[in-house]
Amino acid sequence: MWKDLADLLFQAYEQFSLLPLFIEIALAFIFIAILSTLIAYSAILIKRYRGYVYDKRYAYISPKIEDLITEQVLLNPNLGKDLPVDDIEFDQEAINNRIYRKPFVRQMMIDTLIQYRKNFRGEVGELLRKMYIDMGLEKDSFAKMKTFRWERKIKAVVELTQMDISISDVTILPLTNSGNASLRAAARNAYIQLSKNEPFKFFDIATEPLLPWDQLEMFKIITTTKDIAIPNFSRWVSYSTNKSIVSFCLKLIAHYDQQSAIPAVMDLLANKDHYYRADAINCLGKLSAEVSEEKLVKIYNNQPLNCQIEILKALGRIASGKQLEFLKSEFLYSSNFDLRMNAARSIIKHNTQHSRVMVEELMEMTHEENQLIIKHCLNPLIKY
Amino acid sequence: MANILVIEDDDIMLKAIRNILGKDGYNVITAKDGKEAFEKLEQGEYDVVVTDLMMPYANGLEVVSRLRSDETKRSVGIIVISSVGNEETITEAFRLGADDYLKKPIMAGELLIRIRKLLANKNSKSQLITKKK
Numbered sequence: 001m002w003k004d005l006a007d008l009l010f011q012a013y014e015q016f017s018l019l020p021l022f023i024e025i026a027l028a029f030i031f032i033a034i035l036s037t038l039i040a041y042s043a044i045l046i047k048r049y050r051g052y053v054y055d056k057r058y059a060y061i062s063p064k065i066e067d068l069i070t071e072q073v074l075l076n077p078n079l080g081k082d083l084p085v086d087d088i089e090f091d092q093e094a095i096n097n098r099i100y101r102k103p104f105v106r107q108m109m110i111d112t113l114i115q116y117r118k119n120f121r122g123e124v125g126e127l128l129r130k131m132y133i134d135m136g137l138e139k140d141s142f143a144k145m146k147t148f149r150w151e152r153k154i155k156a157v158v159e160l161t162q163m164d165i166s167i168s169d170v171t172i173l174p175l176t177n178s179g180n181a182s183l184r185a186a187a188r189n190a191y192i193q194l195s196k197n198e199p200f201k202f203f204d205i206a207t208e209p210l211l212p213w214d215q216l217e218m219f220k221i222i223t224t225t226k227d228i229a230i231p232n233f234s235r236w237v238s239y240s241t242n243k244s245i246v247s248f249c250l251k252l253i254a255h256y257d258q259q260s261a262i263p264a265v266m267d268l269l270a271n272k273d274h275y276y277r278a279d280a281i282n283c284l285g286k287l288s289a290e291v292s293e294e295k296l297v298k299i300y301n302n303q304p305l306n307c308q309i310e311i312l313k314a315l316g317r318i319a320s321g322k323q324l325e326f327l328k329s330e331f332l333y334s335s336n337f338d339l340r341m342n343a344a345r346s347i348i349k350h351n352t353q354h355s356r357v358m359v360e361e362l363m364e365m366t367h368e369e370n371q372l373i374i375k376h377c378l379n380p381l382i383k384y
Numbered sequence: 385m386a387n388i389l390v391i392e393d394d395d396i397m398l399k400a401i402r403n404i405l406g407k408d409g410y411n412v413i414t415a416k417d418g419k420e421a422f423e424k425l426e427q428g429e430y431d432v433v434v435t436d437l438m439m440p441y442a443n444g445l446e447v448v449s450r451l452r453s454d455e456t457k458r459s460v461g462i463i464v465i466s467s468v469g470n471e472e473t474i475t476e477a478f479r480l481g482a483d484d485y486l487k488k489p490i491m492a493g494e495l496l497i498r499i500r501k502l503l504a505n506k507n508s509k510s511q512l513i514t515k516k517k
Contacts, residue, residue, distance in 0.1 A: 066399060120491070
């Protein structure tokens, strides 16, 4: 049979080789197109079949899992009796049922417990965590951390974080500096949430950048996590070589109004990188660091535009009144529109008798475009 | 036995609240979105409505607003449960007439206590009104 098939193929090849070249090329294209279509269809069919099987299993298992959680956690008779959660026991027969030994079901169990934990805290939340531990599901999550696939590692990190299970530094710290941006972000967020004493320790070893989106996520986590130990961020401003970490720490210094960090932030004004300097000036303004005013004015003329704008903004935020004349001269004599706009805003921001008189004077003595700038800046609906 | 309408689009949360309230002896009716909630509100009388904010068809604020603008349902106690925690939304909910606001994740015990308090307030109010009459 194989011989016949080989003969047939050989004959087909002989006939094919006798065809004109453009027909051969066309046939080759047709063959490739049909083959690609078949492969694509097969892949779609396989994926759909897997989805169908998953949905079927899910529909069968999901109610059982929900019933188990309802009976053992939500309707647990020991809830509300002032018993420590650790002393509340589950029905061992129910949680050790054979069905919950299958990996697919265990993963579903973890996902469902996480869903519940997102909705419930307090005693119920703690009992959900206990169920996760008692069923040995945290071992499944730790096993996932050891795989080579980064997406599974992220899943494990998220599961352990949601369930408030501490992960050893040896395991998680290397992940906070992973080359994979998603894994790195997940590990860093987890570290902040899980580490009670030094949640920002990974800043010390971070060589990979903290991307802007990750900064947003991390900021949200830092500001919403309860009982987080907030360190003095000036330590990283002074010593970190990672630019994104320094930039992020400057934002945190401003957010937590860490006045003790002002000297370290002022040291950054001598840095060669003008983006660093702009961030530092912005931070000084938000800290209302009056002590930095003179230095800011002194370095003003040697700065690029972004830093000059930040200096003008900072003077408006500090608003000590000592630099009003400087702001006035910048407004009157600068040729750059943005600088004039920010100078005007900063003068108005002072909102003192002196500054109000100055604004009136400027309105009278300056040209039409500058008057428009002042009118625009005086509009209370335009936020500064 | 008080009648409570729970409006929540998340199946897990809906079942969980139903079980928790049911365990405490309340008669719990559920709705999965704003539209279904309006139908249920038309059909029956409720002592308390527990509603989520973000839902399809009509959100929780619309439910609150509709209840407060209806003469016959004005006395229904309303508890909003939501993961939205910004000041604007919370104040808007109270401005429209919500009695209480719980931010997710919630504590089951806290929900029960708030419902009990709401029902107790409602009872004492109705007693006062009957006494006045």
